[in-house]
Amino acid sequence: MAPIVSDEYKMKKKKQILDSALICFAEKGYQLATIDDIVQHSGISKGAIYNYFKSKEEIYIELMNENTKELDKDIQEVLQTYNTAPERVTRLFDLYLRNKPSESPGKEKFLVYYEFRLFSMRDEGLSDLLQERKKHIFIGNLVEILKEGQENGELSQDFNRELVANTFWSMIHGATLSTIIDKDFPYHEVLKNMKAMFISYLS
Amino acid sequence: MAPIVSDEYKMKKKKQILDSALICFAEKGYQLATIDDIVQHSGISKGAIYNYFKSKEEIYIELMNENTKELDKDIQEVLQTYNTAPERVTRLFDLYLRNKPSESPGKEKFLVYYEFRLFSMRDEGLSDLLQERKKHIFIGNLVEILKEGQENGELSQDFNRELVANTFWSMIHGATLSTIIDKDFPYHEVLKNMKAMFISYLS
Amino acid sequence: MAPIVSDEYKMKKKKQILDSALICFAEKGYQLATIDDIVQHSGISKGAIYNYFKSKEEIYIELMNENTKELDKDIQEVLQTYNTAPERVTRLFDLYLRNKPSESPGKEKFLVYYEFRLFSMRDEGLSDLLQERKKHIFIGNLVEILKEGQENGELSQDFNRELVANTFWSMIHGATLSTIIDKDFPYHEVLKNMKAMFISYLS
Amino acid sequence: MAPIVSDEYKMKKKKQILDSALICFAEKGYQLATIDDIVQHSGISKGAIYNYFKSKEEIYIELMNENTKELDKDIQEVLQTYNTAPERVTRLFDLYLRNKPSESPGKEKFLVYYEFRLFSMRDEGLSDLLQERKKHIFIGNLVEILKEGQENGELSQDFNRELVANTFWSMIHGATLSTIIDKDFPYHEVLKNMKAMFISYLS
DNA sequence: TATGAATGAGTGTTCATTCAT
DNA sequence: CATGAATGAACACTCATTCAT
Numbered sequence: 001m002a003p004i005v006s007d008e009y010k011m012k013k014k015k016q017i018l019d020s021a022l023i024c025f026a027e028k029g030y031q032l033a034t035i036d037d038i039v040q041h042s043g044i045s046k047g048a049i050y051n052y053f054k055s056k057e058e059i060y061i062e063l064m065n066e067n068t069k070e071l072d073k074d075i076q077e078v079l080q081t082y083n084t085a086p087e088r089v090t091r092l093f094d095l096y097l098r099n100k101p102s103e104s105p106g107k108e109k110f111l112v113y114y115e116f117r118l119f120s121m122r123d124e125g126l127s128d129l130l131q132e133r134k135k136h137i138f139i140g141n142l143v144e145i146l147k148e149g150q151e152n153g154e155l156s157q158d159f160n161r162e163l164v165a166n167t168f169w170s171m172i173h174g175a176t177l178s179t180i181i182d183k184d185f186p187y188h189e190v191l192k193n194m195k196a197m198f199i200s201y202l203s
Numbered sequence: 204m205a206p207i208v209s210d211e212y213k214m215k216k217k218k219q220i221l222d223s224a225l226i227c228f229a230e231k232g233y234q235l236a237t238i239d240d241i242v243q244h245s246g247i248s249k250g251a252i253y254n255y256f257k258s259k260e261e262i263y264i265e266l267m268n269e270n271t272k273e274l275d276k277d278i279q280e281v282l283q284t285y286n287t288a289p290e291r292v293t294r295l296f297d298l299y300l301r302n303k304p305s306e307s308p309g310k311e312k313f314l315v316y317y318e319f320r321l322f323s324m325r326d327e328g329l330s331d332l333l334q335e336r337k338k339h340i341f342i343g344n345l346v347e348i349l350k351e352g353q354e355n356g357e358l359s360q361d362f363n364r365e366l367v368a369n370t371f372w373s374m375i376h377g378a379t380l381s382t383i384i385d386k387d388f389p390y391h392e393v394l395k396n397m398k399a400m401f402i403s404y405l406s
Numbered sequence: 407m408a409p410i411v412s413d414e415y416k417m418k419k420k421k422q423i424l425d426s427a428l429i430c431f432a433e434k435g436y437q438l439a440t441i442d443d444i445v446q447h448s449g450i451s452k453g454a455i456y457n458y459f460k461s462k463e464e465i466y467i468e469l470m471n472e473n474t475k476e477l478d479k480d481i482q483e484v485l486q487t488y489n490t491a492p493e494r495v496t497r498l499f500d501l502y503l504r505n506k507p508s509e510s511p512g513k514e515k516f517l518v519y520y521e522f523r524l525f526s527m528r529d530e531g532l533s534d535l536l537q538e539r540k541k542h543i544f545i546g547n548l549v550e551i552l553k554e555g556q557e558n559g560e561l562s563q564d565f566n567r568e569l570v571a572n573t574f575w576s577m578i579h580g581a582t583l584s585t586i587i588d589k590d591f592p593y594h595e596v597l598k599n600m601k602a603m604f605i606s607y608l609s
Numbered sequence: 610m611a612p613i614v615s616d617e618y619k620m621k622k623k624k625q626i627l628d629s630a631l632i633c634f635a636e637k638g639y640q641l642a643t644i645d646d647i648v649q650h651s652g653i654s655k656g657a658i659y660n661y662f663k664s665k666e667e668i669y670i671e672l673m674n675e676n677t678k679e680l681d682k683d684i685q686e687v688l689q690t691y692n693t694a695p696e697r698v699t700r701l702f703d704l705y706l707r708n709k710p711s712e713s714p715g716k717e718k719f720l721v722y723y724e725f726r727l728f729s730m731r732d733e734g735l736s737d738l739l740q741e742r743k744k745h746i747f748i749g750n751l752v753e754i755l756k757e758g759q760e761n762g763e764l765s766q767d768f769n770r771e772l773v774a775n776t777f778w779s780m781i782h783g784a785t786l787s788t789i790i791d792k793d794f795p796y797h798e799v800l801k802n803m804k805a806m807f808i809s810y811l812s
Numbered sequence: 813t814a815t816g817a818a819t820g821a822g823t824g825t826t827c828a829t830t831c832a833t
Numbered sequence: 834c835a836t837g838a839a840t841g842a843a844c845a846c847t848c849a850t851t852c853a854t
């Protein structure tokens with residue numbers, strides 16, 4: 001039976017809901033934001049929302065999946081655009097210098113994202129999934145960059161790649177989180193500082 | 204009216220409630236943990252809990268205040284025990300190498316703490332208070348250390364102290380958060396890495 | 407406007423819906439079965455269903471009407487095939503010995519039927535209609551049989567025909583209901599027992 | 610810790626809720642009766658109801674358990690008060706001649722009861738429990754009566770006791786159900802008729 | 813006619829908070 | 834001070850019905 005609306009229409013509708021949900025979750029937090037908030041904000045009826053998502057939690061999770069996909073895309077782009085390891089690491093930092101968790105809408109996005117990450121800790125399946133994903137997208141890619149860098153002599157041979165990759169991402173997390181919770185946090189300067197420290201450490 | 208029970212008794216009772224609350228909040232998260240959970244876990248009646256705290260949120264906030272106080276005490280201890288800037292910074296790192304957010308009950312404590320920090324973002328008063336407190340306890344103390352270090356030549360003159368202090372704390376946040384959300388995160392190694400990077404940067 | 411599709415087509419479609427509805431109502435009960443269940447089971451779209459029936463309740467009622475019609479047909483057949491009163495009563499029992507509410511799909515049919523009968527009690531109009539129908543189809547026919555039987559001396563003169571007819575049907579109801587609610591109920595034996603009791607009582 | 614209200618108080622409250630629930634279920638049926646209906650009818654708040662019962666279904670089931678208990682008590686009383694088998698069987702019929710499903714509140718009770726019995730068919734555990742209970746309370750007791758009656762020569766040796774017991778109860782069901790669904794059904798006369806048939810069959 | 817997306821009133825259930833005992 | 838029964842606003846989710854295409 002032919003669908004009465006196009007897939008494109010459905011995607012658009014889903015995106016509409018996700019966009020509104022993000023704003024609502026950012027404003028009140030996932031638990032305190034209600035489906036009615038999303039209804040109000042999106043102008044889409046409650047029933048319609050439940051046609052696209054089977055629960056509030058599914059909206060949350062799908063929202064976060066989108067987020068991860070975007071981030072992954074950004075990272076891939078860096079890998080494809082730049083060739084040397086130092087350049088690539090530099091650009092990864094720049095990704096975050098550009099993303100600006102210090103102002104809307106980046107701030108809200110990150111706030112919701114970190115809340116989600118902590119929230120997900122109580123669901124073993126979810127938490128394992130996210131950990132695995134992180135291991136591939138975040139750590140894996142960076143390890144690969146570092147490996148190539150070490151192999152072709154761009155980088156020092158002295159460091160443990162896994163460790164350094166983990167260090168990189170935890171610095172990013174730290175700078176981002178600090179920005180979210182402290183509106184006076186000098187995000188750019190700190191990140192530049194970290195970038196300098198990190199790059200110098202690699203060489 | 205003279206108090207019928209001693210202040211000590213009251214403090215003990217409050218502590219009991221806070222301890223149970225921490226465990227409940229860790230297990231389910233603040234929103235999902237119920238007063239009844241705390242009742243069950245603490246063995247203290249619902250009415251009694253409301254004699255000591257005027258709302259669930261107050262329990263949350265007071266719990267976090269306790270946390271901050273403890274941390275402050277730890278920091279003060281470092282300052283009083285050690286004299287040189289490099290030593291002091293080293294010991295601040297060690298504080299976290301000791302605290303171990305990688306295993307219970309430290310993990311739960313940090314989980315609840317970070318959730319609280321994000322939660323607090325929606326209450327301007329609360330968020331300002333915490334920011335201010337942070338500025339004093341975390342940034343202020345460290346800036347003081349760095350200043351002394353620069354003045355007596357222990358540290359390089361090249362850096363902006365505020366910035367470096369912020370960098371320090373955001374690295375700590377990053378490592379801690381990473382540990383909470385990733386059970387395979389090599390917390391100690393990363394922290395040692397950061398410590399090395401950081402100390403070398405200061406000199 | 408001339409009908410675009412044949413009446414036969416419409417009847418076939420209606421029957422399809424009713425058949426699916428019966429299965430869905432049997433499975434979950436009228437209230438818990440949803441239109442979507444019927445859609446899923448029948449493969450007919452929601453809109454189409456509402457083209458044939460104006461509400462879920464109408465499906466229910468029409469389904470029961472079908473049921474009554476079938477039963478009526480069965481009874482008429484007995485009346486036309488057999489001539490003496492004892493034979494006819496015997497065959498009425500046999501109708502139920504054959505119908506087997508002890509196994510699918512008879513069981514489901516009876517389950518839905520009795521639920522419907524109880525459900526209908528809250529709608530005075532519906533309940534009156536069904537009562538009237540019963541009085542004619544069930545009681546009326548049997549009274550007629552008994553009357554003829556008494557008049558031509560096949561049966562005892564001693565009994566009140568209305569009463570006996572009511573007794574007959576309530577025994578049938580009892581046996582059927584017992585079978586539905588008790589999977590170990592010895593339906594056939596009980597019914598034979600009743601038949602014996604009843605026939606002997608009539609003579 | 611001493612309870613703040615007596616057990617008696619709690620029982621009274623529970624009974625209040627059950628009484629109101631019975632009336633609401635009778636009026637609209639279990640599915641259509643809402644908790645708010647019960648709130649309105651009982652004057653007990655929604656929260657309070659959920660302090661006594663954990664779900665609407667639990668109210669339903671407990672209501673039916675009460676019903677069964679009462680019936681069991683009635684049966685036991687017959688057994689203890691009367692000694693001979695014919696007398697006992699007579700009195701079991703009388704129980705139902707007295708119970709009057711033809712008028713309120715007996716009618717409502719039976720309506721709800723039969724709806725429950727049919728409803729319960731979709732829950733295997735529940736349905737098995739009820740079947741088992743029936744086997745003991747209803748069939749078991751009657752079989753015992755019949756056995757004693759046969760052994761001391763009060764009753765005919767010719768019949769299968771289990772079968773007869775099942776026949777008895779299905780006649781009762783039939784008469785009761787007929788009364789519920791047909792307001793003109795001559796309940797008393799039919800039951801007396803059945804009693805006569807049944808007793809004569811036993812001798 | 814057929815389709816299935818949209819609607820929104822309605823439901824069972826939860827839970828922070830209160831307060832009589 | 835302690836207790837836990839009572840309260841009721843709030844919420845996620847459902848589903849019969851409608852209607853634009």
